[in-house]
Amino acid sequence: MSDVPRRIMDFIAGDPQADRAVPPTGFTARLTFLSAAAMAFLAVFALALSLATGRLADRWSAELAKTSTLRISAPSGQMAAQTTAALAVLETTPGVAEARALDADEQRALLAPWFGPDLPVETLPVPQLIEIVEDADGYDAAGLRARLQAEVPGAVLDDHGRWREPLVEAASRLRLLGFVSMVLIAGATAAMITLAANAALAANAQVIRVMRLVGAQDIYIAGAFVRRFTIRSLLGAAAGTLLGTLAVLLLPRADAAGGFLTGLGFQGWHWMWPLVIPVLAATVAFFATRQAALRTLKEQT
Amino acid sequence: MIELDNVAYSYGGAELFSGLNLALAPGSFHFLTGPSGAGKTTLLKLCYGALIATGGQVRLFGQDARTLDRDAVALCRRKIGVVHQDCQFLDHLTVAENISLPLTVSGRVAHASDVTDLLGWVGLTQQAQQLPPELSGGERQRAALARAVIMSPEVILADEPTGNVDWEMSQRLLALLVELNKMGKTVLIATHDLSLIRTAKSQVSARVLRLKDRKLQLAGADL
Ligand SMILES: Nc1ncnc2c1ncn2[C@@H]1O[C@H](COP(=O)(O)OP(=O)(O)OP(=O)(O)O)[C@@H](O)[C@H]1O
Ligand SMILES: [Mg+2]
Numbered sequence: 001m002s003d004v005p006r007r008i009m010d011f012i013a014g015d016p017q018a019d020r021a022v023p024p025t026g027f028t029a030r031l032t033f034l035s036a037a038a039m040a041f042l043a044v045f046a047l048a049l050s051l052a053t054g055r056l057a058d059r060w061s062a063e064l065a066k067t068s069t070l071r072i073s074a075p076s077g078q079m080a081a082q083t084t085a086a087l088a089v090l091e092t093t094p095g096v097a098e099a100r101a102l103d104a105d106e107q108r109a110l111l112a113p114w115f116g117p118d119l120p121v122e123t124l125p126v127p128q129l130i131e132i133v134e135d136a137d138g139y140d141a142a143g144l145r146a147r148l149q150a151e152v153p154g155a156v157l158d159d160h161g162r163w164r165e166p167l168v169e170a171a172s173r174l175r176l177l178g179f180v181s182m183v184l185i186a187g188a189t190a191a192m193i194t195l196a197a198n199a200a201l202a203a204n205a206q207v208i209r210v211m212r213l214v215g216a217q218d219i220y221i222a223g224a225f226v227r228r229f230t231i232r233s234l235l236g237a238a239a240g241t242l243l244g245t246l247a248v249l250l251l252p253r254a255d256a257a258g259g260f261l262t263g264l265g266f267q268g269w270h271w272m273w274p275l276v277i278p279v280l281a282a283t284v285a286f287f288a289t290r291q292a293a294l295r296t297l298k299e300q301t
Numbered sequence: 302m303i304e305l306d307n308v309a310y311s312y313g314g315a316e317l318f319s320g321l322n323l324a325l326a327p328g329s330f331h332f333l334t335g336p337s338g339a340g341k342t343t344l345l346k347l348c349y350g351a352l353i354a355t356g357g358q359v360r361l362f363g364q365d366a367r368t369l370d371r372d373a374v375a376l377c378r379r380k381i382g383v384v385h386q387d388c389q390f391l392d393h394l395t396v397a398e399n400i401s402l403p404l405t406v407s408g409r410v411a412h413a414s415d416v417t418d419l420l421g422w423v424g425l426t427q428q429a430q431q432l433p434p435e436l437s438g439g440e441r442q443r444a445a446l447a448r449a450v451i452m453s454p455e456v457i458l459a460d461e462p463t464g465n466v467d468w469e470m471s472q473r474l475l476a477l478l479v480e481l482n483k484m485g486k487t488v489l490i491a492t493h494d495l496s497l498i499r500t501a502k503s504q505v506s507a508r509v510l511r512l513k514d515r516k517l518q519l520a521g522a523d524l
Contacts, residue, residue: 021405023393210389213351214448215379216406217372297371 021211022204022224028196029232035196036236036281037243039189043182043277044244050178051270057171061164068141070099070130074154083128086152090132093147095139102129189233189281190288197229197292208300222293229289230282237281245274302327302362302456302487303348303381309356310343317343318515319356325456325489330482330505332498333491334520335512341491342386344512345458348489349381350374379407382449384459386491388441390433396420397429400448407452415451422477423447438465446474456487463494471497479504 070090074082083101090099102110107121107129141159148155201208211221248265266273302325309319317340325331325348333341346352347359350366359366361377369377382403390399400419401411420426423443428436436444442465449457459478463471475497482488482505492498501507509520 020394020398021391021402023391207391210391211402211406212371212375213378213383213385213389214403214406215375215452217375219372220406220408 019224019227022200022207022228025200025203028200028203029228032193032196032229032232032285033236033239035192036189036233036285037240039185039192040237040240040277040281041244041247043185043280044241044248044274046178046181046185047273047277048248048266050175050182051266051273053171053174053178055267057168057175060167060171066134068132068134068157068159070132070148071127071156071158072130072152072154073125073127073156076125078154079128082152082154083130086130086148086155089144089147089151090130093139093144095135095137096132097135098131098133100131102131186280186284190284193229193233193285193288194292197225197289198296200225200229201293201296205300208297218294218297221297222290225293226286226289230286233285234278234282237278241274241277245271304360305344305347305354305357306360307357308347308354308359310340310347310352311355312343316355316515318512318517321357321517323510323517325487327455327487328482328485329487330479330501330507331489332501332507332509333489333512334493334495334498334509337493339512341512342460344517345383345460345489345491348456348458349383350377379403379452380455382452382454382457384442384445384449384457384462386460386464388433388445390441390444392433395430395432396425396436396444399433400444400451403448403452411451419447419451424473439467439470442466443470443474446477450481454486457481457489459488459490461492462490463492463497468496472500475501475504 070086072079072082072086087099087101090096104121107126108117108119110129111119111121111126141157145157148157208221245266251265303323304325305321305323308321308323310317321344323344333344335341343352347354347366348361350361350369353359353367361369361374362380364373364377366374391402394402397416397420398405401416404411417426417429420429423446425440425443425447428440428444433441433444442462446459446462449459457478462478463474466474471494478488478490479501490497490501498507498509502509511518511520
């Protein structure tokens with residue numbers, strides 16, 4: 001196995017004589033280069049989508065999981081007593097780092113987008129909200145609900161699970177779509193390269209015949225085609241990846257929208273990921289051309 | 302080397318020949334003559350595995366040609382140098398590259414000096430960097446002969462190697478083939494040129510076979 005890198009290098013360096021034996025075909029060369037470039041460009045976006053949605057899912061689940069809300073609905077006379085009782089329960093609940101009742105100003109600020117700034121919250125039957133911040137381990141939601149039901153009948157615990165799950169679900173689905181797109185792109189690339197390779201093989205039937213007459217084996221003849229298509233795809237995909245990455249780099253930054261959203265761009269070492277695309281394209285081209293060549297050579301006897 | 306036992310061949314219609322027996326022993330020298338269309342080229346194709354006999358058995362270096370796969374046939378062809386009647390060059394490669402093609406495809410290094418020597422031997426030093434379509438008919442045949450022998454094959458099959466050359470050049474090409482035979486190579490030349498055969502018989506002990514009326518016969522002393 002240790003000589004695999006050397007074999008790859010030998011393959012790329014190739015045998016210039018063998019490569020000359022198959023005449024250059026400008027048309028299929030350009031076609032392969034361009035389609036590999038286009039596919040790599042698209043693959044960069046699919047990759048960016050997958051990584052960004054992965055990040056988004058992680059962030060949503062992490063941020064929404066750390067906080068929850070307790071809502072107390074009670075007749076105005078009992079509100080203060082129930083709030084105090086709830087805070088007492090929360091203080092003795094393991095996993096709750098902090099519990100704090102929102103004051104009237106904060107509640108007004110929450111409602112302002114819907115009812116305007118001058119809402120007299122004190123006189124309305126608005127429920128009292130208690131913000132709960134969990135510690136790293138979190139609390140046992142079922143246990144807390146049971147205790148609250150006994151001691152604070154008007155309390156409803158909202159751990160944001162209702163919100164979080166569809167969001168995380170959507171983000172995971174989006175990530176899956178990103179992966180599916182990449183698989184489809186790889187498949188379409190394989191199909192196009194197979195077509196181009198078949199065209200090249202058909203155009204060179206006479207060359208193949210002569211090479212056979214002088215004792216060339218199938219694997220040798222196939223190699224001349226395989227090397228050519230692999231290198232073209234590698235270069236095309238490298239160009240497409242470069243352009244795609246530049247385009248991602250130039251996307252407007254979405255960080256301004258706050259921690260909840262994420263930019264489509266790559267972050268940190270994820271910038272290394274696009275480097276995989278040309279390698280993947282070359283691998284796909286290698287196997288697609290090899291398959292096409294060996295099949296054609298079997299048929300052309 | 303190459304043996305044909307009771308061989309028959311047909312291109313789908315009537316049999317071109319049948320009941321054909323031939324053994325090319327190591328170091329032997331054969332001529333194959335016969336009218337145009339008798340099947341000389343076809344017979345040579347059977348000898349290098351390009352066609353499979355429709356009857357009888359062809360053995361290449363002891364192996365039944367019918368049982369050989371494509372890669373095994375390729376390996377056999379490296380031991381059989383063929384001068385094709387229609388030369389079969391790659392027109393986008395230079396003469397020198399075409400001549401070294403058998404070495405290239407078998408993964409061997411073509412030493413420039415060997416190619417140069419061979420080009421000198423067939424008188425094509427000036428044409429080394431030209432493309433095959435730029436050569437005259439005789440030059441093409443000389444290049445084809447050079448390509449046939451570059452692998453130092455055990456057997457040389459030449460299909461009308463002197464078809465397009467003047468008498469002097471045909472004598473030179475014959476001398477090359479005779480020289481190879483003296484080095485121990487097995488040679489079979491298909492030709493219409495009876496004067497060539499006559500000259501050869503004065504230089505080497507050659508058997509002359511005639512393919513006629515679907516049969517292969519040993520030609521008499523009437524040549
Ligand atoms: N691929 C083919 N398909 C069908 N018939 C063929 C094919 N090749 C040759 N023939 C026929 O087989 C016969 C023998 O052809 P072949 O080339 O062996 O003759 P030849 O003895 O070499 O003739 P020449 O002296 O003109 O070169 C001819 O009648 C030819 O038309
Ligand atoms: Mg012929």
